[in-house]
Amino acid sequence: MRRTSKAGTSALILGYAFLYLPIIFLVTFSFNESRLPGVWTGFSLRWYSLLFENTALIRAVFTSFQIAAMAATFSVVLGTFAAVAMVRFGNFKGRTLFSGLISAPLVMPEVITGLALLLMFVTFERLIGWPSERGMMTITIAHTTLALSYVYLVVRSRLLDFDRSIEEAAQDLGARPVTVFLTITLPLIAPALLAGWLLAFALSLDDVVLASFLSGPGATTLPILIFSSVRLGVTPEINALASIIIGIVSIGVLIVGLIVTRARQH
Numbered sequence: 001m002r003r004t005s006k007a008g009t010s011a012l013i014l015g016y017a018f019l020y021l022p023i024i025f026l027v028t029f030s031f032n033e034s035r036l037p038g039v040w041t042g043f044s045l046r047w048y049s050l051l052f053e054n055t056a057l058i059r060a061v062f063t064s065f066q067i068a069a070m071a072a073t074f075s076v077v078l079g080t081f082a083a084v085a086m087v088r089f090g091n092f093k094g095r096t097l098f099s100g101l102i103s104a105p106l107v108m109p110e111v112i113t114g115l116a117l118l119l120m121f122v123t124f125e126r127l128i129g130w131p132s133e134r135g136m137m138t139i140t141i142a143h144t145t146l147a148l149s150y151v152y153l154v155v156r157s158r159l160l161d162f163d164r165s166i167e168e169a170a171q172d173l174g175a176r177p178v179t180v181f182l183t184i185t186l187p188l189i190a191p192a193l194l195a196g197w198l199l200a201f202a203l204s205l206d207d208v209v210l211a212s213f214l215s216g217p218g219a220t221t222l223p224i225l226i227f228s229s230v231r232l233g234v235t236p237e238i239n240a241l242a243s244i245i246i247g248i249v250s251i252g253v254l255i256v257g258l259i260v261t262r263a264r265q266h
Contacts, residue, residue, distance in 0.1 A: 023246060030239035037234065047236040048244075054237050057225065061241065064222040067136055068204035071143035075200040076193055078144070079151030084181075086152075087159040105149045114213035117142050121214070134216035142210040147200035154199065158192035 029037060033044035051057065082102050086095070105113060121138055124130055131138055162185070170180045186193075208223035215224060226238055 026239055027243045027246060030236065030243040032236065035236060037236075047240040051237045051240045051244075056220075057222075057237060057241065060220050060222045060225040063136065063219060064205055067140050067143060067221065068201045070140045071147055071204040072197045072200035074140070074144040075147040075151045076197045079148050079196060080155050080189075080193065082148070082152045083155040083159055087156060102152050103149055105146050106153075110146070110207070110209040113146065114142065114210045117145070117210070118213045134214050135219035138214040138216075139211050139219060139221065142214050143200075143204040143207060146207070146210060147203045150199050150203065151196035154196040155189065155192050158189045162189065 029040070030047060031043050031045065032040055033046070034041035082098075085092075086099060086102075117138070118134075121131055121134065125132065166188070167180050167184055170184055171177070175183075206223060208221075208227050211221045211224050212227075215221065226234065229235065229238065
């Protein structure tokens with residue numbers, strides 16, 4: 001038993017080290033005075049001050065967050081409708097095809113998806129003049145297409161475990177189906193909607209393949225900017241930006257953890 005316990009502890013330590021050591025190194029070298037990665041010459045905050053002077057990097061951050069927020073919102077709306085249709089409407093005509101279309105982005109390589117969307121937008125531009133250029137809108141549509149499948153799976157799993165007797169009781173008391181959905185169903189599946197939104201937001205914020213196909217002038221996202229800068233060497237400003245994002249996410253996780261802990265205690 002002791003050998004098994006030691007082996008499990010060692011495996012756990014190695015797993016956490018594999019996950020978090022790169023993050024620790026990144027945060028540490030964001031305070032490095034030297035511009036060279038991996039060479040520590042002293043503690044300095046100058047990269048954080050230079051970060052806010054880098055207008056291109058700040059613009060890319062805001063562009064990425066705007067696209068991610070829009071794509072996540074659209075994905076939650078469309079994914080919820082799709083999940084409700086698949087769970088509540090039974091075996092309707094075309095159900096198998098509809099299910100396959102929703103799940104296709106999960107197994108389709110992003111390179112193929114990006115190329116297909118690019119060809120579609122180019123064709124539409126020639127036929128009807130829309131979209132006039134590739135930019136935030138085309139990237140948002142592409143990210144919505146990708147994240148929709150993930151949101152659908154999250155919401156669908158919640159609806160499958162949903163207690164329908166609550167809805168039936170409301171309908172027996174005279175509530176209309178739309179009222180039941182808005183006042184009963186949506187509040188009860190709200191955690192799944194929030195989880196789907198956060199997942200879609202993270203997927204959009206992290207994507208570089210689809211954005212590479214569908215971005216245009218003035219719509220450079222943060223992953224594209226970082227990926228393009230790798231060829232010339234990642235600047236320490238990017239390390240500082242990544243450290244700030246990690247800090248914000250960590251604080252958010254701690255706050256949520258404290259809220260959940262207090263809720264369980266009460």
